[in-house]
Amino acid sequence: xxxxxxxxxxxxxxxGATVAFNCTYSNSxxxxxFWYRQDCRxxxxxxxxxxxxxxxDGRFTAQLNRASQYISLLIRDSKLSDSATYLCVVPxxxxxxxxxxxxxxLQVIP
Amino acid sequence: xxxxxxxxxxxxxxxGKDVELRCDPISGHTALYWYRQSLGQGLEFxxxxxxxxxxxxxxxxxxxxxxxxxxxxxxxxxxxxxQQEDSAVYLxxxxxRTSADTQYFGPGTRLTVx
Numbered sequence: 457x458x459x460x461x462x463x464x465x466x467x468x469x470x471x472g473a474t475v476a477f478n479c480t481y482s483n484s485x486x487x488x489x490f491w492y493r494q495d496c497r498x499x500x501x502x503x504x505x506x507x508x509x510x511x512x513d514g515r516f517t518a519q520l521n522r523a524s525q526y527i528s529l530l531i532r533d534s535k536l537s538d539s540a541t542y543l544c545v546v547p548x549x550x551x552x553x554x555x556x557x558x559x560x561x562l563q564v565i566p
Numbered sequence: 567x568x569x570x571x572x573x574x575x576x577x578x579x580x581x582g583k584d585v586e587l588r589c590d591p592i593s594g595h596t597a598l599y600w601y602r603q604s605l606g607q608g609l610e611f612x613x614x615x616x617x618x619x620x621x622x623x624x625x626x627x628x629x630x631x632x633x634x635x636x637x638x639x640x641x642x643x644x645x646x647x648x649q650q651e652d653s654a655v656y657l658x659x660x661x662x663r664t665s666a667d668t669q670y671f672g673p674g675t676r677l678t679v680x
Contacts, residue, residue, distance in 0.1 A: 470611060490668070498673035499657055500609070543608070552597065554669070558608035 460546050462557035470565050473534050477560045479544030480526045489527050490545040491518055494559060503529075512549065513536055534564045568592065570672035578678045579603050580647055587643040587675045591660030599661075599669060600633055600643050604654040612656075615641060617663070648679045 461480045469475045481489075489506035504511055506518040506527050517530040531538055546559035573592040581584050591598050600612040612623040615635045626632070630648075635641040645652055655676050659669040 499673050502668045502672070506667075553599075553611060553614055553622065555611070556601075556609040 459548065459555045460544055460557040462544050462560050464558055464560060466561040466563050468563045468565055469534055471536060473564075474532045475532065475534055475543075475562065476526050476528055476530045477562075478526050478540055479546075479557050479560075480524075481544075482525070483504055483546065483548055484522075484525060486548065487521060488544050488547055489518075490554075490555070491527075491529050492543040492545055494541045494543055496540075500556075504544070507559045531562075534562075534566060536564050538562060539564045570658055570670050570671035572656075572662050572675050574675060575673065576676045576678075579680065580651060580680050582647055584644065584646045585613060585648055585677065587645075587658075587677070588655050589641045589643070589658030589660075589672060590611055591639065591641070591658070593639075594662065595660035595670070596634060596638065596663045597661045597669075599642050599659045600641070601657045601659065602654045603674075609657065612643070645677075648677075650679050653677055653679045 459482050467475055468475055485489040491503040493503045494499040494505040504513050504518050506520050510519045515532045520530045540559045543559045545554050547554045570592055573588045577585055596617045598615040601609040603609050604611055612631045614622040630646045633643045654676040657674045658672045661667045661669045
């Protein structure tokens, strides 16, 4: 099993739709997780952290399922500007290093 | 405040030449990372610096790759005798020491080896 696995997509969804991505990880000791967003030909930027109790920021909700070792990102009321690649990030090696997933590409269609 | 900066933004070189890529981290950030992202691929960890500690070089793909960080700030990634498979975007990130802190990325250097 890869350290971090994501469905690369693309996920093509209409504006206003709700879309969810999952990311599975292999290291059961991992404690903190992140979702980053990467626009085409740009650097990754932090979208949100993922806490054990979940995390919500406006239209975005991140959740952690430790038992099944996956994190999820839910985007409600999709906007055209949400089109990007969403990277799942899992720490390892004492949490100073992280592993990035390959990313899930989202395309929001008018 | 100023973010992470990298130079050059683009570099085209011929196979066999050496290249140097530079990263200026955010002031006060003690941790610095180099990653490589090939077309359609995820970010590949290369090397990690933390303060004055010995760098973690476990991600460097070959001995043609090396990096240094002077004065705990600016870092240079050097690729010797470049190969076509070295073509990628090289991203630098920095963060404060605290484990759970966010990594802030620079805009990257797009390297093309002809």
